[in-house]
Amino acid sequence: MRTKAFGLLAVCALLTGCLGGTQETDQGRNADAKEITLTIVANAALGGKNARGANWLQNWVVPKFTELQKAKGVTATIEFEQNGAGDEDFKTKVALDLKTGGGGDIIEIDGIWLGELAQAGQVKPLDEVVGTGTNWDGWNQIPQAVQALGEFDGKRYGVPMGTDGRVLFFNKKLFAQAGLPADWQPRSWQDVLDAGTRLKALPGVTPIQLNAGTAMGEATTMQGVLPALAGTGRPIHENGKWQGDSSNVKDVLGLYQRIYGGGLGDPVLQQEAKGRDRSFTLFSENRIGILLESDYFWRSVVEPKNGVAKMADRDSAVGWALVPARQAGAGVGGQDFVSMSGGGVRVINPNTKYPRQAWELMQFLNSAEAVKESLAGTAQLTQRQDVNDEVLKGDPVLSFVAEKVLPITRYRPGLADYPKVSAALQQATADVVSGKSPDDAAKAYREALVKAVGEDNVG
């Protein structure tokens, strides 16, 4: 009987102890350690997802930083933990790791997860993790808008890894066949739909691919709903409220209906479990005409040598244009064209055994030398202005994004509720693609939104 009581007691103690609970951090712990181990976690794998980043971490950062530490008399073991998972799965893994006190010392996350991880206490402000001494000359090189990617609630949590912008990519070969210009620049949604109608005449070609549905995850929101919504003049979150079933949301869903109900897009593709990857392949096989994507598409997807859907003739076959507002001047801030931006952020695990050394590694990862090295000769909008000035010149799309797109772009609201809103938006587009009317889909969206964030926060 006594053992039973003891067992019950132990179970109760475990039950009450495991959920929640915070721990004090000692920022100076192990500051003078002569032997350290640091792990970097990223959703990247050698020869797989984000292979370039993986290669850089494994073959440049690890040996180089070990060497630097050795010069200081410290034996450092730097490990790079590879992942090659879907973004949402990776987030789950990171959250579970952090929640259970595990995980790497430096973790690469999507900036948009910062809010929910911070609210859960799973990541902490840099100052709290590292203590004083997060002053770093590198901050001067990172533009304020980009720094904001690593901030939540006015506090700095991590160092951004760069940013991106959204444009319309189109296939010039298909455009030529359809009698459309190679220097195409639509000025309204109608212009895009008209081009789609022309492309529809080509056999075996899907004219427009606008990400939709839940299978595509955040890609639907970022490369579909949000740019379209910005094109109607109202961002998803303003004056402290999330947009409900407004006329703007209905307009966006109407656009989806015109594309997927009108034969301009392929509704089946949007519902396939691996639809996004397939859309990449189809584009590279000259079977998709117009695609709204991040510059990531140009530098990592159809990139001729290392892309996941290589296009040997990318430079001559792929065209790009600004994303138009619904019509000229109708976009947010009265803009003619719109874009959305995001980017990754590196954070330090609050449970790291070596906070000081992790911060040292963080500075190293974001040094001009390291950032330049990470590009491996290609161009990308990095976090650092000095590096951008140097590397973007050689790439037409990236300098286009830097010069024309970033000045008009918007960032997602860095709020913990955002992922839930995003999921509700994905569901709304899924509803339209599978045949619901925009009005019904908008109504269901509002209900889901109220359930997710509360009536008071819906405008």
Added chain:
Amino acid sequence: MDGSGLGVRRAVGFVAPALVLIGVFLVFPALWTLYIGITNYQLTGPAAANPRVVGLDNVVNAVRDPLFTNSVWLTALFVLFSAVIGQNALGFGLAWLLRTVRPWLRRTVEAFVLLSWILPGTVVAYLWFAVLSRDTGTLGLLLGQPETAWLVQYPMTSLIIFNVWRGTAFSMLLYTSALAAVPPSQLETARLVGASGWQTVRDVVFPHIRGHVLTNTLLISLWTANDFTPFLLTAGGPNHRSEVLPVLIYRQALEGGQLGYASAMSILLLLGNLVIALVYLRLLRRRA
């Protein structure tokens, strides 16, 4: 009371390791799930740092959630058509037919059927993905319909056929051994009085194997109700059209981060399992 002659102390020592294992890996997780199920616990966000006990709210919300009722309905269809009807019938049919064929043919067929059962789920899912996908899928090419995305256009039908294919081996094995227990003399009598194949099965074979049928149906029903392989094929899509309960629970818990809500749903699934089990057990007892 000390039937083993070990003495109480030694008997306790003897079973303690097993009890500890059961406690750690079975009882504790079950209690844990129960507990999480009454909280608003989430993977991230404020409810992850400070979960609150919300009582039966999760259960009430689940029952009112159209996604949940949709899943219950799909799970019922999945169990009924793929396990109760499909695997049972095909498994029995194979066992019945293979009874009289040459041993080498019988062993070959059994080996192939078993293969579908013992291959790892991920491997099998990949194979079926290749068969059912659009453009290059084998089935589409064979039927001359390369444009058909089977998993998108007929998600539940695809899953049901898949599960019949995958799970039939167990029923076949069980019925093979059950049929061996039917007295040959009765089969012979049936043959002599001119009973047809169906009459023989119904009047001679079935009464002998009724217990096996019930046991088999119970097991494959429970396995199918809890099967997660559909996730590998359709991930619940398109638009929740193949979201059986285990998939819904996974997506709510890990993709949606709603651990409390998903735990409540998994408790409901557990209760569903118990109800099925009780119904079968009653039927079994009635037989006895």
